[in-house]
Amino acid sequence: MGTCTSKPQKPNPYASRDTHQNDNNFVSAPPPKSPPPPPLPPATPFLPLYTPSPAHHKAKTPSHPVLTPLRLFRKSFPPPSPAKHIRAVLRRRRSRKQEKEARIAEEKEDEEEEEEEEEELVELDKRFGFSKELRSRLEVGEEVGRGHFGYTCSARFKKGEFKGQQVAVKVIPKSKMTTAIAVEDVRREVKILRALTGHNNLVKFYDAFEDHDNVYIVMELCEGGELLDRILSRGGKYSEDDAKAVVVQILSVVGFCHLQGVVHRDLKPENFLYTSKEENSQLKAIDFGLSDFVRPDERLNDIVGSAYYVAPEVLHRSYSTEADVWSIGVIAYILLCGSRPFWARTESGIFRAVLKADPNFEEMPWPSLSLEAKDFVKGLLNKDPRKRMTAAQALSHPWIRNCNNNIKIPLDTLIFRLMKTYMRSSSLRKAALRALSKTLTFEEIFYLKEQFALLEPKNGSITLENIRMALMKHATDAMKESRIPDFLASLNTLQYRRMDFEEFCAAALSVHQLEALASWEQHVRFAYELFEKDGNRAIVIEELASELGLGPSIPVHAVLNDWIRHDDGKLSFLGFVKLLHGVSSRSLAKVQ
Numbered sequence: 001m002g003t004c005t006s007k008p009q010k011p012n013p014y015a016s017r018d019t020h021q022n023d024n025n026f027v028s029a030p031p032p033k034s035p036p037p038p039p040l041p042p043a044t045p046f047l048p049l050y051t052p053s054p055a056h057h058k059a060k061t062p063s064h065p066v067l068t069p070l071r072l073f074r075k076s077f078p079p080p081s082p083a084k085h086i087r088a089v090l091r092r093r094r095s096r097k098q099e100k101e102a103r104i105a106e107e108k109e110d111e112e113e114e115e116e117e118e119e120e121l122v123e124l125d126k127r128f129g130f131s132k133e134l135r136s137r138l139e140v141g142e143e144v145g146r147g148h149f150g151y152t153c154s155a156r157f158k159k160g161e162f163k164g165q166q167v168a169v170k171v172i173p174k175s176k177m178t179t180a181i182a183v184e185d186v187r188r189e190v191k192i193l194r195a196l197t198g199h200n201n202l203v204k205f206y207d208a209f210e211d212h213d214n215v216y217i218v219m220e221l222c223e224g225g226e227l228l229d230r231i232l233s234r235g236g237k238y239s240e241d242d243a244k245a246v247v248v249q250i251l252s253v254v255g256f257c258h259l260q261g262v263v264h265r266d267l268k269p270e271n272f273l274y275t276s277k278e279e280n281s282q283l284k285a286i287d288f289g290l291s292d293f294v295r296p297d298e299r300l301n302d303i304v305g306s307a308y309y310v311a312p313e314v315l316h317r318s319y320s321t322e323a324d325v326w327s328i329g330v331i332a333y334i335l336l337c338g339s340r341p342f343w344a345r346t347e348s349g350i351f352r353a354v355l356k357a358d359p360n361f362e363e364m365p366w367p368s369l370s371l372e373a374k375d376f377v378k379g380l381l382n383k384d385p386r387k388r389m390t391a392a393q394a395l396s397h398p399w400i401r402n403c404n405n406n407i408k409i410p411l412d413t414l415i416f417r418l419m420k421t422y423m424r425s426s427s428l429r430k431a432a433l434r435a436l437s438k439t440l441t442f443e444e445i446f447y448l449k450e451q452f453a454l455l456e457p458k459n460g461s462i463t464l465e466n467i468r469m470a471l472m473k474h475a476t477d478a479m480k481e482s483r484i485p486d487f488l489a490s491l492n493t494l495q496y497r498r499m500d501f502e503e504f505c506a507a508a509l510s511v512h513q514l515e516a517l518a519s520w521e522q523h524v525r526f527a528y529e530l531f532e533k534d535g536n537r538a539i540v541i542e543e544l545a546s547e548l549g550l551g552p553s554i555p556v557h558a559v560l561n562d563w564i565r566h567d568d569g570k571l572s573f574l575g576f577v578k579l580l581h582g583v584s585s586r587s588l589a590k591v592q
């Protein structure tokens with residue numbers, strides 16, 4: 001584990017190790033026969049928070065402080081996304097044979113990319129269609145921050161409805177947009193900021209401008225500095241209440257983004273700013289430069305993010321909004337104990353830890369923290385994204401909920417995904433889920449109650465219309481892009497009938513998440529007893545196979561034999577558990 005003590009000193013201790021200065025510009029990877037790198041700094045847990053972070057490819061120019069260590073590049077231009085960089089590290093982790101095959105494929109890919117980039121340098125269309133009136137609308141002041149792509153200045157509106165208003169302008173030079181992907185990233189950053197409106201913990205967007213040289217993103221000025229600086233100035237230790245105050249704001253804005261179908265992908269303390277220097281000033285999420293739209297059923301596969309905060313499934317190239325929740329888990333862990341949960345001296349070491357290691361909850365101060373705090377952080381740092389809490393669930397967790405009654409829990413798209421699966425399930429599975437839902441404790445039901453209330457039931461039940469209305473009520477333009485309303489079509493059987501709270505619990509409970517609980521065994525045993533009384537029935541294998549929608553290619557007798565009790569032909573405990581998880585022909589095919 002690494003303790004958070006300070007930002008890196010200048011000169012940057014990693015710069016000489018990680019980077020080779022290239023024309024005053026960015027840096028490239030060491031050539032194969034370069035002299036051996038200088039020795040690593042001594043292994044110490046007292047490593048500054050600012051260590052390898054693939055999303056930070058910051059240029060070092062003498063006039064600006066370097067906020068993060070310089071990164072390793074294979075090319076002399078900054079890569080369009082940190083994906084490439086992480087890919088190089090992952091490649092090192094593969095076995096020799098895989099390595100050889102992968103290298104051939106990737107070298108080919110790289111050559112193609114380089115060719116593309118050369119072409120793109122000539123042909124890139126860097127017109128964004130933004131207003132060209134920046135200078136007449138705004139008076140730009142001094143620099144307030146700097147990032148990988150550009151820098152941010154304070155500014156003031158000279159005229160119009162915001163006359164006199166102080167704002168921040170993020171300046172992104174077009175010269176840094178060297179690939180179509182980089183241009184697209186900027187287009188998307190603006191599109192997302194423009195679309196996401198109306199959350200208190202989200203930096204307010206005003207407008208975007210461009211000229212021949214730059215794109216300018218005008219947004220609310222946050223004068224209180226980065227969350228990271230506050231963490232560091234406290235030596236990394238927060239009381240549980242102080243940590244909660246931070247985490248609630250982060251979860252709230254991230255839950256809002258997720259409902260809109262936006263995944264941030266670069267959540268870390270550097271990307272949260274305080275509006276003012278006041279101790280209790282509001283936190284604002286910034287930097288949607290790596291963000292993307294994601295449809296409810298979609299999985300993303302580009303590896304982006306920052307090493308310490310990256311979720312395991314991102315490294316496995318199949319992820320969605322849960323990846324952001326993992327990053328919040330890392331932030332929460334840091335706030336509560338002042339150390340990083342996954343730490344190593346190299347990036348590949350960090351990735352190995354993220355994929356394999358369990359964070360330490362034994363060392364101080366963890367034994368002195370509440371059980372609820374530990375349970376909360378563990379729920380965010382579950383390596384299985386299906387078992388991880390969502391942002392809305394985290395806001396419903398007792399650690400958060402018991403301290404503050406005013407927390408607004410957002411609608412959770414997980415509910416809709418689970419309902420979709422439920423609606424398509426066999427009647428036998430529905431009965432099994434209903435039995436399981438009866439075993440939920442008061443705590444577990446709290447979140448479902450909140451979600452049901454957000455759907456504004458009439459006479460105790462909901463239809464598709466309730467879901468449509470609830471979504472419309474919370475919709476921003478981002479929802480259109482992430483096609484969340486389209487997803488409603490998959491729930492269309494609810495158009496013709498009503499669902500009461502009891503059935504809603506069965507439909508919207510997540511078996512995977514319950515399975516992550518220490519009490520899972522009890523839940524499922526008790527549920528089976530209930531199912532025995534009310535739901536279990538004699539069933540023949542063919543009928544079960546057709547209930548499960550299994551195709552003729554599956555040898556049902558071999559696969560389902562243990563699922564049925566031989567004495568009375570009813571579902572066995574094993575069959576019950578399997579049925580709860582839901583079965584597809586594909587998952588059964590794997591069993592064979």
Ligand SMILES: Nc1ncnc2c1ncn2[C@@H]1O[C@H](COP(=O)(O)OP(=O)(O)OP(=O)(O)O)[C@@H](O)[C@H]1O
Nearest residue numbers: 056145146147148149150152168220221222287289
């Ligand atoms: N609205 C704002 N108000 C005040 N400062 C800001 C604002 N937005 C950004 N900054 C400052 O500018 C820095 C860089 O902004 P941002 O993170 O958006 O840039 P970036 O080029 O995408 O950087 P990164 O290398 O992190 O990807 C921030 O860390 C912060 O210090």
Ligand SMILES: [Ca+2]
Nearest residue numbers: 147270271287
């Ligand atoms: Ca940033």
Ligand SMILES: [Ca+2]
Nearest residue numbers: 147287289290
């Ligand atoms: Ca960024």
